[in-house]
Amino acid sequence: MLNWMAWTTPTALFFLSIALGIGAMCLWQFKEPTVIRQGVLPFPTTRGDRFFIALLSAAFFHIFAILAFRDPSWGTLISLLAIYPIFRWA
Incomplete structure (x- = not known):
């Protein structure tokens, strides 16, 4: 099924998780509109x-690792630990 682009299973799962995250963010937006806030940034x-900052940070953490x-x-471990502070204080 994934042979058309020579994807590996981890790559497909990665992009699937991003798509699911975006879908969940869309549903969350409809249920509860976002509040613009200013944190440490x-x-x-x-x-x-x-969410976008968390994705970029995860990419850089993986390159560093x-x-x-x-x-x-x-x-992956560093990224998962960094998600909470990004969403909490950014």
Whole structure:
């Protein structure tokens, strides 16, 4: 099924999780409209902005983990630990 683009299972799961996250954010937006707030960042952010920042941070944490530890699972651990502060205080 995934042979048309030579995707691996982890890659497909990664993009599926992003699609599910965006879908969940859309449903959450309809149920409870977002409140623009200003946290530690020098500009006001919405829930979607914080989701995007979390995705970018996760990408950089994974690159760092691969370069520093030669193991992407450390990037996953660091990313999961960073999601809460990003959504809480960003």
